[in-house]
Amino acid sequence: MKYSNQKRLLVAVDCIIFGFDGTEYKLLLIQRGFAPEKEKWSLMGGFVQPDESLDEAATRILNQLTGLHDVYLEQLQAFSKPDRDPIERVIAVSYVALIDIKKYNRQISNEFHAHWFPMNSLPKLIFDHQDMVTAALNRLRYKAAFHPILFELLPEKFTLPQLQTLYEGLFDTKIDKRNFTRKVLSSNILKKEKDKDKSSSKKGAFYYSIDEQVYKDNFQNFLNFIPKNELNPQTE
Amino acid sequence: MKYSNQKRLLVAVDCIIFGFDGTEYKLLLIQRGFAPEKEKWSLMGGFVQPDESLDEAATRILNQLTGLHDVYLEQLQAFSKPDRDPIERVIAVSYVALIDIKKYNRQISNEFHAHWFPMNSLPKLIFDHQDMVTAALNRLRYKAAFHPILFELLPEKFTLPQLQTLYEGLFDTKIDKRNFTRKVLSSNILKKEKDKDKSSSKKGAFYYSIDEQVYKDNFQNFLNFIPKNELNPQTE
């Protein structure tokens, strides 16, 4: 039995994939391999298959492009203008992914002509993909202001200066080092490691890692270095 | 031209419609008029038509049920388990609506066998609609903690005690009257009216209304009254 007299539509998933290279935020884009807009820059996406949920589709697509499993992935919103794709109507559900840029496997990316673009010099994107990126960035800012998710952009072990750069980059602001340290550590989400990262200074900075136990419990009790006026209303 | 070799799917919109009767939160449900699950309680929903966006579909559906225009409506998230509808695969995009329960037109509702249920005594819902309601409530709590949206549940003119009851009901908490007043008024979002509502006390409580100008500017600089541990992480 089926529902009759109703039009069926293509449903796609598009992934907004953020990375951080230590200095700035980057976005992973591919050169589209088929018409329309062949060879134009695009978010990584694909059609939802009959037997998979949207989350599963997003996970599959992300894995195809990056080779990664266990990536932070969150549904953003559906984009649905009837004419957003000139070929045929497609409902696109967008997902935000945060990945450690160092884990990204260049081998696999070449297959898709993928490239990391700095956020402030993105190429022109196909369809409404620029809207998706804007919405994703707003969501990331909003969420990161209250929840500890930026860790997802870093390796398992990272230093406090690295983490601070991440926050400063996202909100385009400067944070006092002492206040930052005190606040982050007071959440008890971070465990100090014994060794140091000497790659960016002679003295070296201690590594920290996530205390998974406290992380789960304190997910909401984090926050918020960000001047109020830097925060935009949620995009949804 | 079409995309070939891809399966097309039904796409529906489901509306989680919240109201407030002065004492408690209520949810507007309908008795489903067709199989499967005929006469079971359900969210108001419908299939997306070829020429409308999801927002337009949600607006249309909401108007069919309530007769209302200009309702607060926000996309929540897509629900997509392949077997969520036993008849056929349907991707459902859920929307949260906030309406002034008094404006609701009973005439129209009867056509759909609609009924307002108190949030703490909802009937069993079809499919995954209970998940949608739970997600919607989390979203509402989360958002209301930082943004002035609960006004949407009240008439244009309302009193401070009414507004306070709204917050207390949503977070199931008691708020000090003086602290509440000070905080709400300090946002400058409210304009005091000259007249009073005498329906709930002999002295009467002054009406307030939204200062639309300040409201737009200050959307983010609001509240929150809510104890930290009442706040769940966003559902998405």
Added chain:
DNA sequence: TCAAAAGTGTTATCACTACACCCATGG
């Protein structure tokens, strides 16, 4: 030895919490 980044404490201000009495009115 010095340049470059890491690390660390104190004070002032602001926001939030707790708390209790008077006011206006209709019945």
Added chain:
DNA sequence: CCATGGGTGTAGTGATAACACTTTTGA
């Protein structure tokens, strides 16, 4: 005249913001 709900101020506490010098070490 009194019961009911509306309205108001202050003091204490905790969180945040501003601020500068010392430490380490590889080149």
